[in-house]
Amino acid sequence: MRYPEGGGLTAERRTFREGIRLQAGLRFAAGEKTVVIAKDLWVSVRSVERWRRAWREGGLEALRSAGPAHSPTVTDAQFAVLEEELGRGPVAHGFEDQRWTLARVQTVIGRRFKLSLSVATVWRLLKRHGWSWQAPARRALERDEHAVELWKKEVWPRVKGSRRHAGPGSSAKTKPASR
Template sequence: MRPQGTAQQLEKRRRQAIQLLKAGKNLSAVASAVSSSVSSVFRWYQSYQQEGLKGLQPQPTPGRPPKLTKAQKGKLTKLLLKGPLAAGYRTDMWTLQRVAEVIDRQFGIRYHPSHIWKLLGSMGWSCQKPERRALQRDEEKIAHWKRYRWPHIKKRGTTWGPSGLS
């Protein structure tokens, strides 16, 4: 699992570990001090011995580089905040398919809709499903029922299950 922190913070942690080792601390004490494993501290030390401070610098993360740049993600956020109606859709609800279509139209980058949730998660968004409510719903009548009828029903203490099961 990749440790938390920026590349600079992680490099600072590796340098701190090397300083503690140079000061005479043992591997397990250093690992505890920098909140890491003994094997990681040993690997950092070997890298430092072979390459010096250059061996402690952050390495590029493995994997494919992201298709969208940070600037494009910022523009996508603005587009999403404007809403689906502004993007030309008939209903006011984003779906993964719609977000994928917007990305394709705006940036010429194609994502499979099933990957969009990962992309949105990395941008701080979450998938949510709207509550379904009846069109005939009358909020005033509901509030009245909750305020006046429900307390009487609650006071009676009647059960809704079969009676006589004691």
């Protein structure tokens, strides 16, 4: 039932749940006990306690649905501004070097648009607009091909091998075939 259109509840389900909360609110006014309300409405005691607290503070209105959850989004117009900001470079935004990380882009979005997005959401936003992760255009000048080949040939086989010691009582030992 949850997340039918990619997030939250359907309008029907939200209305149904609001009705349950409003029924509980009417029963709060009648002085019924929390445990009885929870049992009759088939909900947890903790939910009824939470609703009762909200009802005490704001009456039946506090039990009404606040509507579907809304996550902040960056509009196309805002993204165009963001691209301009990214084009200015990280140093222009107070970062020490010229690397854009998702956390830095997240910070720029927060500062510029007053939106709080997760790092994963920032990645999806950038990817949706054709941005990709950065990869070096060429190998580093300092790279020593001879040292790399030597490491692959001599060190990697030792590192790659099992790190377990196959001593007495070790699970790394193979058991003899059962007869």
